[in-house]
Amino acid sequence: MRGILKSLMVTASTFARKPVTRQYPEGHRELPERDRAFPLLLWDEDIDEPFCTGCHACERACPVECMTVIMKDNPNHTSNDGPSKRRKIIDKFYIDYGRCMRCNICVEVCNFEAIAMNNTWQGHETSVYDRSDLVQDLPQLLVQSKAKQLQEWVAE
């Protein structure tokens, strides 16, 4: 009997509290800065080009082979009177989000810190009607970094 009264009190105190539900599509929970969605490429603000030099390190390291990297000579290189110190730069970059398993290995192997895991909600809400739409090309991979939508964080 005391147990029943105690349980009644517990539910009553719960009743007085505010519901914890978030109305998901309307309101989003704040994501932690180290949230790991799909990988994307970062944009070098100073020189106005991607950090990525197309070195294939990530492509080779990728365990599910979801990446395709094609490199080209950098037209902005100092030898062409450009501002950039990068001799080579990325030409085409495809990541198939349908295959990616978000293992973070590409980020770890990258020598230029040119690739990062998306830590915004756009990285999670990637539903499409056709699987082939999941293959992201270079502009798509860069758009969020260009718009400065990613949360800043410094790896220790």
Added chain:
Amino acid sequence: MSTEIFGIEDVNVWVDALIRVLLVVGFMTVVVMGLIWIERKVLARFQQRLGPTRTGPIGLLQSVADALKLVGKEDLRPRNADPWTFELAPYLVFIPVFLGFVIVPFVLDWQIRILELGLLYFVAVSGVNIVGWIMAGWGSDNRYAMIGGMRAAAQGISYELPLVLSLLAVAMVVEVPGTDASAEAARGSLNLNEIVASQHEVPNIVWQPLVTVVFFIAALAELNRTPFDIPVGESEVVGGPFVEYSGIRWSMFFLAEYAALLIMALVFAAVFLGGWAWPFGIWMDDAPPRWAQALVVAGKASLFIFLVIWVRASVPRLRIDQLMGFSWKILLPLMLVQVLVNGLVLVYDWPEIILTVVGLFGIVALFAMVERAVRHPRPRPMTAAQLQGEAAS
């Protein structure tokens, strides 16, 4: 043959009956939909959730959507079910609940019919639906349904007794105001209108605390609500007698369940909380306006419903032997003692405060008995192997 309804004279009896039936059906359906929505919302708050929010403003149309879905579903019948029993069972659960609405006093002098033996009638018709439960269990030709039906019968019959005795205990001591000032106030009435009228000063819950508690518990069991929902316990008998039902027939069971909850709440409000009367004799001299009466009744009934939902959110299901033991060994003796005390008060004209004191002692006794039962659980019954061993030795 003609009668009078809403102040309109000379209405044909059949037309009158039809209007009243339609009123009941319409009112009940709408209120049940609201009740389901309220239950889901309140239960959600008990679990820190929001409940339905998508359909309509704050999820108000959720029940409408559910009802439409249920009506649209296929009405299945298992091949080896007994067709007559299976098809008739929902009506036998449903119609008694409808009948119960006849005597429910919504506001002063405004109910379907004022019956002199209203409480007796209520108890009689609300007992009938057990037959429907057994029919549903038997007709489905399903073991779970059968077990559920038998459990419903056992539980319904056991808890009918404390329920009836608690209503009796109130009915026998109710002070009915005399028809005119000179007449002596009579004691005892089964007319719900008179019972409410007698509580203008003090509601019965003050004089009969134990009876109120026992009525609440027995009502929970009669309504098959948690913690007494063993006939429909999903984890044990997967929905009990409703296993094989679908679509509109299933929704009829559901409708009956919530309508019964509503009636029980209204009867509780009328018998124990003083119906449309304002507590502590405010507005005693002249009856409050109709809308205020309706609000008061709705508030008191909502209190009961809220308590029911609260208990549902808090307490786990009982085992069947605990359930039966609680009714026969605790509630029934306590109720018999209370009826005896009420009789003594009635015969010897003792002051009514004795009733309150006895009732409070009764509640303490109820708690103590349950506590003792929890401390000293029954020894486990012997298994078949043990029994055989005993017989052999």
